[in-house]
Amino acid sequence: MKNFKIIILGLLLTLNFGCDPDLKSVEFSEINPDIFPQSESDIEALVYAAYRPLRGAWWDGIHTTSERGVMFINDATTEILYGDYGVQGYATLHSYEPQHTEVTRYYDDFYNKISSNTLSISRIENSSVPDILKKSGIAEIKCARALLSYELFDMYGPIVVAPLEVLENPLIEEPLARLSHSEMVSFIEQDLLDAAEDLPAPSEANYGRFSQGMARMLLIRLYLHEKRWADVEKQANLIMAMNYYQLEDDYVGLWDVQAPVESKEVIWAIPADYIGTSENQWQLMVLPSNYPEQSGWSTVQSTWKFYESFEANDIRKKALIAEYVGTDGVTYNKQNPGTNIQYGPIPLKIDLDADRAGLTTVDILVYRYADVLLSKAEALANKTGSPSQESIDLVNIVRKRAGLTDVLLSNYADIDSFNTMILLERSHEYWCENGQYRSDLIRHGKYSQHNIDVVGASSQTAPHKDVYPFSLSQISEGKGKFIQNPGYN
Numbered sequence: 001m002k003n004f005k006i007i008i009l010g011l012l013l014t015l016n017f018g019c020d021p022d023l024k025s026v027e028f029s030e031i032n033p034d035i036f037p038q039s040e041s042d043i044e045a046l047v048y049a050a051y052r053p054l055r056g057a058w059w060d061g062i063h064t065t066s067e068r069g070v071m072f073i074n075d076a077t078t079e080i081l082y083g084d085y086g087v088q089g090y091a092t093l094h095s096y097e098p099q100h101t102e103v104t105r106y107y108d109d110f111y112n113k114i115s116s117n118t119l120s121i122s123r124i125e126n127s128s129v130p131d132i133l134k135k136s137g138i139a140e141i142k143c144a145r146a147l148l149s150y151e152l153f154d155m156y157g158p159i160v161v162a163p164l165e166v167l168e169n170p171l172i173e174e175p176l177a178r179l180s181h182s183e184m185v186s187f188i189e190q191d192l193l194d195a196a197e198d199l200p201a202p203s204e205a206n207y208g209r210f211s212q213g214m215a216r217m218l219l220i221r222l223y224l225h226e227k228r229w230a231d232v233e234k235q236a237n238l239i240m241a242m243n244y245y246q247l248e249d250d251y252v253g254l255w256d257v258q259a260p261v262e263s264k265e266v267i268w269a270i271p272a273d274y275i276g277t278s279e280n281q282w283q284l285m286v287l288p289s290n291y292p293e294q295s296g297w298s299t300v301q302s303t304w305k306f307y308e309s310f311e312a313n314d315i316r317k318k319a320l321i322a323e324y325v326g327t328d329g330v331t332y333n334k335q336n337p338g339t340n341i342q343y344g345p346i347p348l349k350i351d352l353d354a355d356r357a358g359l360t361t362v363d364i365l366v367y368r369y370a371d372v373l374l375s376k377a378e379a380l381a382n383k384t385g386s387p388s389q390e391s392i393d394l395v396n397i398v399r400k401r402a403g404l405t406d407v408l409l410s411n412y413a414d415i416d417s418f419n420t421m422i423l424l425e426r427s428h429e430y431w432c433e434n435g436q437y438r439s440d441l442i443r444h445g446k447y448s449q450h451n452i453d454v455v456g457a458s459s460q461t462a463p464h465k466d467v468y469p470f471s472l473s474q475i476s477e478g479k480g481k482f483i484q485n486p487g488y489n
Helices: 002-013 040-054 070-076 086-093 101-125 131-156 181-198 212-225 229-240 282-286 369-384 389-401 415-430 437-443 447-458 472-477
Strands: 266-270 364-368
Touching: 040 101, 040 131, 070 086, 070 101, 070 131, 070 437, 086 101, 086 447, 101 131, 101 472, 131 181, 131 212, 181 212, 212 229, 212 266, 212 364, 212 369, 212 437, 229 369, 266 369, 364 369, 369 389, 369 415, 389 415, 415 437, 437 447
Parallel strands: none
Antiparallel strands: 266 364
């Protein structure tokens, strides 16, 4: 298992062009399509490049667990995380505006990676490599393109997706408009449907690489976003019919230092290492400087509202540290919080990894099978407008692993009470994983109200805050074609 993880990290290292002065980054616009790609290794190079922006790296990885990552900012807009400065402060107060580059940078830094993927797909399609290599390579790149497109769409609404003919003529300056909502959804959906056909089955996929299960999990997220309940149910059924995925008995152990390489619950994870190729910085983000076993920067806390929403014996709140004895000998808790847990407990979901200072090799889990179960439960209830015993049973599978008693259909017989319950379960199950609880709240019209409940009169939330703003530079460079999100002008 350990050797396998080293192999995966080795693949990631091949992408880290800046770490060796003798290596130079590849300028894809200068690749001659007549001679590249020609071999399996060439295809792999393009595939690795598609994974690169998806990793956990502070500078240029969208899934970094630092303040520059999507989980961090998205969970900070909800009761899961609370920050009082920087990007986490803007998120917590819903005070983000177009001039806040810490918020707008996700689009500015990553939308061009979608174009790189488009060019890579074209080059593979027009190459002379065997069809089997073409199919597998294109499937992974399409899944990477869809994941990045979905995450930016979820955060900002429809984005610019440059067509191939524009990308192949880079010297012609042509400002582009954002896609329409339906065009954006169709673009992501088609990539994922295509990828699901040619990606390997979960049992055949390498750890850290995409599988059919990942493509269909992303389809579930897209269909939830659009409230296409029957499609959510269909994709969930297809994943369950793979007869591969199952919940682990040990919820907390999923975030152990030992990577869950063999876990049948993990749909997609990002391997982490100590040297920064793909790093996990979460301890640095959340631990106070006076924490006894490991110190950090205490950039963000959870909230007491979130902590107290858990049932007493729910094992999923075990890593929400509500009390600790500092290196100064003082006991910190809600009654004596100091400045380190004044808003809420320490959200240390991953293993403490006390033997290491700074970075950890605890892998970044992005999607798990539990999401399939709760998503199907939500879809079944909302498709008909009436919860059923089947939807309740799916919720109880997840609750049982958390050490909780079953919920009863008689207590959640109407759709409003059921949706309130399912939102709570989703927040408890996935806190500090992929940041999708923000989207869950938006889907059910609870986003602004939850923010007001957490920060009170300080909240600057509004209906248009359901999406983030684009940067002023994007609007300027768009020359009238690129339109800002409503409410930010």
